[in-house]
Amino acid sequence: MMKACREWEQFIVEYVDGVIEEQPRRSLEAHLASCTACAEAVRVQRWAKQAVGQLEREPAPDYLSRRIRHHARGSLRRQGAIRLLARASFATVVAASLLLAFWWGNLRPEKMSAVPVEEPTVAQAIVQEYVGAMSNDGFTDPSLQLLAREAQWKTLRLEPIAP
Amino acid sequence: MENTASGADSALRRVLVAIALWSLGWCASAQGQTPVQWLERVERAERTVSLEGVRVTQFFLPTPTPPVEEHIVRSGVRYRVEYLRPLVRRGEVLIDDGVRRFHFLPRLKKVDVLPSEQPLMLRRRQEMLKRLHWGEMLLEAKDAEPVAGRKTVLLVMKSAQGKPLRRWWIDREYGVILRMEELTPRGEVRMRTEYVRLTIPADVRPDRFAPRFPAQVQQQNILPPTRVFASVEEAQVLVPFPIRRPRELPSGYRLTEVRLRLIGQRPLVSLHYSNEVSSIALFQTRMPLRNHMPLMRSLSPLAVRVEKWQDGDVTLVLIGNAPPEVFQQIRKAVR
Numbered sequence: 001m002m003k004a005c006r007e008w009e010q011f012i013v014e015y016v017d018g019v020i021e022e023q024p025r026r027s028l029e030a031h032l033a034s035c036t037a038c039a040e041a042v043r044v045q046r047w048a049k050q051a052v053g054q055l056e057r058e059p060a061p062d063y064l065s066r067r068i069r070h071h072a073r074g075s076l077r078r079q080g081a082i083r084l085l086a087r088a089s090f091a092t093v094v095a096a097s098l099l100l101a102f103w104w105g106n107l108r109p110e111k112m113s114a115v116p117v118e119e120p121t122v123a124q125a126i127v128q129e130y131v132g133a134m135s136n137d138g139f140t141d142p143s144l145q146l147l148a149r150e151a152q153w154k155t156l157r158l159e160p161i162a163p
Numbered sequence: 164m165e166n167t168a169s170g171a172d173s174a175l176r177r178v179l180v181a182i183a184l185w186s187l188g189w190c191a192s193a194q195g196q197t198p199v200q201w202l203e204r205v206e207r208a209e210r211t212v213s214l215e216g217v218r219v220t221q222f223f224l225p226t227p228t229p230p231v232e233e234h235i236v237r238s239g240v241r242y243r244v245e246y247l248r249p250l251v252r253r254g255e256v257l258i259d260d261g262v263r264r265f266h267f268l269p270r271l272k273k274v275d276v277l278p279s280e281q282p283l284m285l286r287r288r289q290e291m292l293k294r295l296h297w298g299e300m301l302l303e304a305k306d307a308e309p310v311a312g313r314k315t316v317l318l319v320m321k322s323a324q325g326k327p328l329r330r331w332w333i334d335r336e337y338g339v340i341l342r343m344e345e346l347t348p349r350g351e352v353r354m355r356t357e358y359v360r361l362t363i364p365a366d367v368r369p370d371r372f373a374p375r376f377p378a379q380v381q382q383q384n385i386l387p388p389t390r391v392f393a394s395v396e397e398a399q400v401l402v403p404f405p406i407r408r409p410r411e412l413p414s415g416y417r418l419t420e421v422r423l424r425l426i427g428q429r430p431l432v433s434l435h436y437s438n439e440v441s442s443i444a445l446f447q448t449r450m451p452l453r454n455h456m457p458l459m460r461s462l463s464p465l466a467v468r469v470e471k472w473q474d475g476d477v478t479l480v481l482i483g484n485a486p487p488e489v490f491q492q493i494r495k496a497v498r
Contacts, residue, residue: 007271021251122450122478123458125388125431129422130444130462130482132389133435137329138287139205139340142259143244144220144356145280146266147231151222151354 008038016045064089198302199295201318201333206288208338213238216311216361217247224353225464236365240281241372258374265374274374274382283391299323300439307332310341311358322439323415326350337363348440348484392421395434402430404477407447409496412436413489416443426450436483436493443483443493452478470494 011028014020020028032039068085120128131152140148196204214237221230232248240261246252256267259279266275294300300320307317315332322328327350332342342357376382392398395406398421412418415438422433431448452458452471459469462482468490470481474497481494 009271024251120426121457122426122431122448122452123454123461125424125426126433126446126452126458126480126482127461129389129424129431129433129446130467133420133422133433133444134442137291138284138289139209139291139329139331139343140284141237142242142264142280143233143235143257146257147220147222148354151226151228 005035005038005041009041012038012041012045016042196304198304198318199292201304201316201338202295202302202331203292204338205318205331205333205340206292208334208340209240209288210285211239212337212339212363213365213367214337214339214361214363215365215367216358216363218356218358220354220356222354224347224351236367236371238365238367238369238372243371256376258372260372260374263374265376267376267380269380272377272380274376274380276374276382276384277387286393295320300328301325310334311361313341313361313363315341324440326440328439332357334363339363389422389424392423394418395421397421398423398432402432404447404449406432406434407445407474407477407479407497408434409436409445409493410498411496413438413485413492416485416489416493438485441483441485441489443481443485443490445493445497446480446482447477449476450478452480458482 008028008031011020011024015025015028028038032042064085131149134152214235216235218233218235219230220233222228229249231246231252234245234247236243240259242257242259244257246255246257254269256265258265258267259281261281262279264277264279266277267273268275291300295302300322303319303321305317305319307315309315310332314335316335318329318331318333319327320329320331326348327346329346330342330344331340333339334341341361342355344352345354347353390398390401395408395418399406401423406421416436417438419435419437419442422435424431424433426448429448429450431446431450433447434445436443436445458480462469465484467482467484468487470490472479479497481490481497483490483493485493
């Protein structure tokens with residue numbers, strides 16, 4: 001696990017939502033193959049998404065349906081009440097979803113922080129040092145240094161442990 | 164007798180005219196500066212000029228990457244870089260005040276704080292200028308096309324064997340690098356960066372370099388994992404085993420830097436050698452490196468050789484893109 005797991009958090013959410021771009025998706029999938037903590041985070045995120053989805057499809061209770069039907073047959077004033085009840089039930093579903101998201105969001109960082117920060121292997125450190133010393137004549141500004149390193153990491157398929 | 168004197172006069176006149184014309188041409192083509200003087204001017208500009216502009220950078224080899232567009236504000240050694248393209252990094256900001264470097268990553272809601280590498284860059288520039296003065300590398304200057312609407316001089320840096328290594332398009336008026344190309348030993352362009360819009364000199368307020376970020380952003384101080392030394396002796400005091408080095412170096416090669424990195428409190432030392440065209444690095448550690456195949460696989464896009472051997476309890480690894488005979492020469496000379 002080269003990249004700090006915290007840096008994958010945003011990508012994991014996009015990955016589960018299916019809106020992640022191609023390049024980060026491939027990098028993340030490679031990372032997931034070797035990082036059980038992030039794989040677990042993906043599994044939890046999928047579960048949470050599914051759970052929230054189920055909440056949104058929760059049928060209204062029978063007594064509520066009966067009351068709604070009863071009131072629907074009533075006067076225009078009663079129709080107003082139906083709308084109010086419908087809104088209230090929608091608000092309940094939304095609040096429940098938010099509570100679930102908040103509960104899960106609070107748990108997730110604890111899961112991630114439990115993962116120890118890994119040292120590079122000797123082989124990885126050797127690659128990083130070799131690349132770090134390459135092609136630098138002093139006429140590269142801070143941004144060019146950053147971009148050059150990123151290009152090398154992509155080429156060598158190794159994620160940097162530290163800049 | 165008279166004919167002989169008038170013939171000598173005429174020859175002298177022709178020589179003087181030729182010298183005058185050559186001097187005029189030289190003055191006109193490079194404003195009376197030698198190539199090394201041009202690079203010295205660039206070095207001064209790196210420390211003094213204020214500018215604001217948009218720059219596009221692209222890496223072509225070994226793997227092409229999408230172009231990166233940056234909005235750059237600079238005042239001497241202070242930089243503020245806002246990334247505009249690709250979309251995935253829009254909003255990222257890099258600030259370097261010459262002492263610290265702040266890298267704001269809005270997607271991760273964090274700022275990485277690192278020591279600035281500009282003191283190291285300054286040392287490398289000065290070393291390069293010394294080597295040019297000593298004739299260990301060659302530099303040519305010629306007129307070139309405008310870049311970002313500004314007149315330029317093209318500086319081509321070559322190895323002692325005449326292989327081009329870098330091309331810099333220099334602003335004639337301020338000495339700023341407007342375009343730069345990094346070349347492979349075969350002369351292919353590995354990387355190109357160039358300004359597409361530029362205001363110079365720019366009126367830059369000092370607060371543009373203040374590290375101000377949104378309140379909820381988390382700042383992380385990151386120590387660089389590596390220390391860089393100019394000599395083996397400087398690094399040796401921090402390493403518990405004798406650092407191995409080649410008794411002699413192939414002609415044209417020199418030690419460029421010594422790097423020391425701790426992995427779990429155990430040192431990994433590397434000596435880096437170069438002749439500007441090729442490079443070789445000698446790694447040594449007491450940590451076990453049982454299988455170096457992952458190392459070779461990772462480095463395969465760079466087309467380098469890797470050799471590993473053991474000397475007592477120290478594992479040595481030689482990596483480089485130098486010709487096989489140079490590689491073996493260094494391998495045999497290591498003690």
